[in-house]
Amino acid sequence: MIFMTKADKTPWNGCPVRYAAGVFGDKWSFVLLRDVLLHGKRYYGEFLASDEGISTNILASRLAHFVETGMLTRHVDSTARNKVFYRPTDKSRALLPALLGMMVWSTEFDPCSAAPPSFAPAFRSDPKGTIAWYEAEIDKVDKGLPAAEA
Amino acid sequence: MIFMTKADKTPWNGCPVRYAAGVFGDKWSFVLLRDVLLHGKRYYGEFLASDEGISTNILASRLAHFVETGMLTRHVDSTARNKVFYRPTDKSRALLPALLGMMVWSTEFDPCSAAPPSFAPAFRSDPKGTIAWYEAEIDKVDKGLPAAEA
DNA sequence: CAATTCACTTGCAAATAACAAGTGATATAC
């Protein structure tokens, strides 16, 4: 479990910010959420292949943590049983608004931002519509996955 | 600098999620942002006193990182020159929407959440108004601070 | 002017991350 110190015997005793920090408060969780929610990645091998170069042990531990915390569910690919994929749950999908909000912030303050200039204005003028668009993309990806199997 | 690995020579080359992870993608940054933006804390001693029990070296390094990345400015208290306070900048204040979004998410999914039940509905029905309320609280706190001095 | 407060710094032990090299299960090629 991320986030437990001496002064913090009870895991996070109700503070929402600390709860969030416990679930995804580290850099690799950020990029995994991006890959799942924004880039349509589902397979272990896809996560491993992303530009940041996460190492296999860290990837495995973060995926396990996300499964434990109900952010992802793990499935064996029924058409290729040596492959494994992870699906976002309602809980992780519900982070989309916050994640998009962070991205708007980054595009505003990162001088090197490579986000399309239309993104921040679009989100600001119609946040619900923008979120709905990403939700629909997630649905499309998940429709293309093999039948779920624990 | 947070977030540099072998495969990541150029700091974050444009990805907004990675930029965000580099600036505040660790658990202590989350709670410091909470303390500054939501709890009106400004002084080194106030941050140190928060429930989580951050240690002095980590606090110093995180504050320095926030100053480097333009999230906070450091000031010597002109009425007590052995005390130091940190003010949020426009950049950190601009994170309020994302931070509040995370908190809404936490209150929805943390079974132990101690957030007032009115918070999430209030934010959902009037996000701009809720954000404006927190902005105003920040302004109030900053008005009470001694004259800025580098 | 002695004791205290304050914002850090330093040193060290423990935890975590990064990297490299397996391992066992499944899948593909012949």
Next chain:
DNA sequence: GTATATCACTTGTTATTTGCAAGTGAATTG
């Protein structure tokens, strides 16, 4: 049907980061 390759991890080792305790020097208080 067997050899090879692919896949999702584990394991082991080293490097980096964290956490804790104990300073340190400047400024303040008594």
